[in-house]
Amino acid sequence: MNVPHISVYYFGAIALVLIGLYAVLVKKNVLKMLIGLSIMETGVNLLLISIGYVSGRSAPILSEGITASKAVDPIPQALVLTAIVIGVATTAMALSVAIILYEKYGTLNVEEIRRLRG
Amino acid sequence: MIKRALAIITLLIIGYWLAQGLAGVPFGQDKMLVGRYYLEHVKEQTGAVNAVTAVVVNYRGFDTLGEVTVLFIASTGVGALLWRKKKKRTARTEGSVVLTTGTSLLFPFVVLFGAYIFIHGHLTPGGGFPGGATIATAFLLLYMAFVTYEIPHKVFEKTEGLAGMGYVAVGLIGLAIGGYFLFDWIWQTWGWGQSNIGRLFSGGFIPIIYTLIGIKVGTELSGIIDNMLKEGVSE
Numbered sequence: 039m040n041v042p043h044i045s046v047y048y049f050g051a052i053a054l055v056l057i058g059l060y061a062v063l064v065k066k067n068v069l070k071m072l073i074g075l076s077i078m079e080t081g082v083n084l085l086l087i088s089i090g091y092v093s094g095r096s097a098p099i100l101s102e103g104i105t106a107s108k109a110v111d112p113i114p115q116a117l118v119l120t121a122i123v124i125g126v127a128t129t130a131m132a133l134s135v136a137i138i139l140y141e142k143y144g145t146l147n148v149e150e151i152r153r154l155r156g
Numbered sequence: 157m158i159k160r161a162l163a164i165i166t167l168l169i170i171g172y173w174l175a176q177g178l179a180g181v182p183f184g185q186d187k188m189l190v191g192r193y194y195l196e197h198v199k200e201q202t203g204a205v206n207a208v209t210a211v212v213v214n215y216r217g218f219d220t221l222g223e224v225t226v227l228f229i230a231s232t233g234v235g236a237l238l239w240r241k242k243k244k245r246t247a248r249t250e251g252s253v254v255l256t257t258g259t260s261l262l263f264p265f266v267v268l269f270g271a272y273i274f275i276h277g278h279l280t281p282g283g284g285f286p287g288g289a290t291i292a293t294a295f296l297l298l299y300m301a302f303v304t305y306e307i308p309h310k311v312f313e314k315t316e317g318l319a320g321m322g323y324v325a326v327g328l329i330g331l332a333i334g335g336y337f338l339f340d341w342i343w344q345t346w347g348w349g350q351s352n353i354g355r356l357f358s359g360g361f362i363p364i365i366y367t368l369i370g371i372k373v374g375t376e377l378s379g380i381i382d383n384m385l386k387e388g389v390s391e
Contacts (some may be wrong), residue, residue, distance in 0.1 A: 099207065116208050
């Protein structure tokens with residue numbers, strides 16, 4: 039089994055995604071699962087941004103001294119801008135569902151909620 | 157315990173698989189194909205200095221329209237899920253004197269800075285979404301510091317809808333003038349501000365659209381905060 043050589047940014051992004059996935063799989067509290075979802079999202083955004091990086095170049099704002107050949111790729115940044123907003127929107131929706139769950143069942147434990155319904 | 161161990165083993169396998177896939181993507185090398193075109197033509201095609209906002213608003217304007225729609229649906233959904241006949245704030249205790257005084261002093265500055273961010277979207281980092289989030293933060297501060305504070309709902313909800321309609325209207329004017337939706341009519345037909353690249357009055361319709369988006373996002377997130385900080389009154 040050869041270990042693949044990847045950049046520390048890719049490694050961090052993968053680690054964040056896996057930590058978030060672990061929280062979603064293992065945790066029983068709904069709020070902790072939502073925290074896991076947010077961490078996963080951060081990992082995906084970090085991965086997108088680090089794919090667009092070109093070493094030694096600056097942000098794609100073409101002011102004096104920074105020409106088109108001295109800027110990083112603007113497309114992943116635009117993608118991440120969209121992804122962050124969508125993440126915030128889904129998190130807000132999920133949190134209000136969590137509020138309703140607590141009001142209806144008096145608990146945020148997914149296993150207990152499943153048992154109460156049946 | 158066995159569940160956790162199984163989860164960790166599965167995740168390690170997934171992580172190894174992802175790392176193997178990413179090993180073929182070199183880090184820090186120039187991989188631009190379309191990005192180079194955007195960087196080279198952004199100034200004369202859109203008038204913006206900030207390539208990211210030019211991509212977001214101009215080249216890929218449909219993404220932003222969808223993004224604004226998603227945020228609008230989220231705000232409507234939160235309102236629908238947390239809908240009660242009678243509502244009141246959950247807060248019971250007023251903030252300390254330092255907190256309330258500090259908030260009332262800081263509030264205008266935070267709103268001003270948010271407006272600065274979305275007005276200068278074509279020149280500096282930022283744009284409509286960060287600016288709107290900053291303005292919503294100012295309203296969150298008010299909610300946190302004062303027990304009785306409440307946003308003016310009538311004004312906020314109307315403003316939100318009008319800003320969204322304004323964005324679509326700017327796109328429809330482009331359809332009428334230039335032949336496709338979200339055509340930058342101010343820049344490409346009027347040529348307004350072409351001698352002025354890099355200053356405030358340039359950038360085609362990017363400042364206008366970002367002002368509308370900033371107002372919309374600010375009012376929307378404030379509405380979400382308002383909905384989440386209230387609970388129904390049980391009789």
